[in-house]
Amino acid sequence: MKANLWISAMLVAAACAGCGHRKASAPALQAKAAGTAIVVASGDKQLGSPGSQLPQPLVLQVNDDQGNTVTGAKVQISGPRGVVFDPAQVLTDDNGQATFKVTLGGISGRYELTASSQDAHGKTFTLTVAEFAAGYQQEVGYEVNQKYCSRCHNPDSTTEQVSNYDNLAVKPHSFSSGEVYNKFSDADLATVISHGGPAMNRSSLMPPYGWTLDKAEMQAVIAYIRLVSDPPYVVPGVVYGKH
Ligand code: HEC
Incomplete structure (x- = not known):
């Protein structure tokens, strides 16, 4: 790899040796x-x-x-x-x-x-x-999202998929809404996704997916939600300065 890069760099240099163009000595973009x-x-x-x-x-x-x-x-x-x-x-x-x-x-x-x-x-x-x-699991989660979730959770319509968002009386959040999803533990996310909105006191417009998704797909879509979260999701762990 490295050797190849050097060789092509040298070829470029050689090819340009006589042309005197600005490219020969890299940057200097004004x-x-x-x-x-x-x-x-x-x-x-x-x-x-x-x-x-x-x-x-x-x-x-x-x-x-x-x-x-x-x-x-x-x-x-x-x-x-x-x-x-x-x-x-x-x-x-x-x-x-x-x-x-x-x-x-x-x-x-x-x-x-x-x-x-x-x-x-x-x-x-x-x-x-x-x-x-996206690693493999997050990529699978993205596919699950595209197949089942984004038509409601993504307000933007594309040519392949017209969003259902505008028709919903209760608006779901985009999966990048870290301020919403970061407050959910993985277990709580799995509960809403498996059993639907009412399981966590939310609207029944959020359907249950417990029969549709297997465990790996469920974990994958959660991994995807964690990946795209903004502000970023911080994995709960050691809390410094507390007992
Ligand atoms: C038919 C539309 C629809 C589909 C499809 C849908 N959801 Fe929802 N979802 C909703 C609505 C509406 C809410 C908001 C409920 C509330 O705030 O009371 C919601 C809420 C949620 C919540 C709770 C956090 C929040 O946004 O309020 C999670 C987590 C969630 N959905 C995950 C998913 C996942 C994962 C999928 C795909 C497997 C999915 N949803 C598919 C409509 C949908």
Whole structure:
């Protein structure tokens, strides 16, 4: 692997030796304009496999303080060890957007990526987005969610799936709502999912899945809920400073 990388790096260098283009000596991307804020256009909160490229690119947009898009602003992106960006810095295009292909690290879990840019005074502003690397169990949980849950729990309709959310008299929460789901223990989640809303004093619009899902699928969908939770779910464990 490493050797191959070196060889291709050398080939690129050799190919460019005579061309004298800016690419030959890496960075030096010069911003042509400056904004004041970075916002997400698309591609945050995606689920991918550990070590693989996310299905969609992460598209960020730079705005000025009027909320207009800025073309030619430099955006840099960084993340935890093992995450690879292509490119790692870029100037915003005609739509004010910076597009990054993201390859997640090899460990499953939540990855926080930080994009930064500079305003007209050279002051840095940043945006942090999350992406998720799903291990096998979480991937199974995602499939369960897609098959049974998301039509109610995800308010957004897609071409493949029209959401039922708007028709529900009691609105379920999106599984990323950490402020709701983090308060549930795994056992309580399993109770609601198996026996339906009334089992935990909730609406009967939440159907029981005890006959539909086997134990592994139940645990998988819980693992998925824990993975995508925002704020992140903290596994209950040792509480320091208490007796
Ligand atoms: C037919 C629509 C519907 C489907 C399908 C559905 N739910 Fe729900 N769910 C609800 C509603 C409505 C509530 C809110 C009940 C309340 O707050 O009283 C809810 C609540 C919950 C809760 C309690 C926390 C909260 O959001 O209030 C959990 C956990 C849950 N659902 C998990 C699931 C899982 C896992 C699936 C798929 C296996 C699923 N649900 C499928 C409608 C649905």
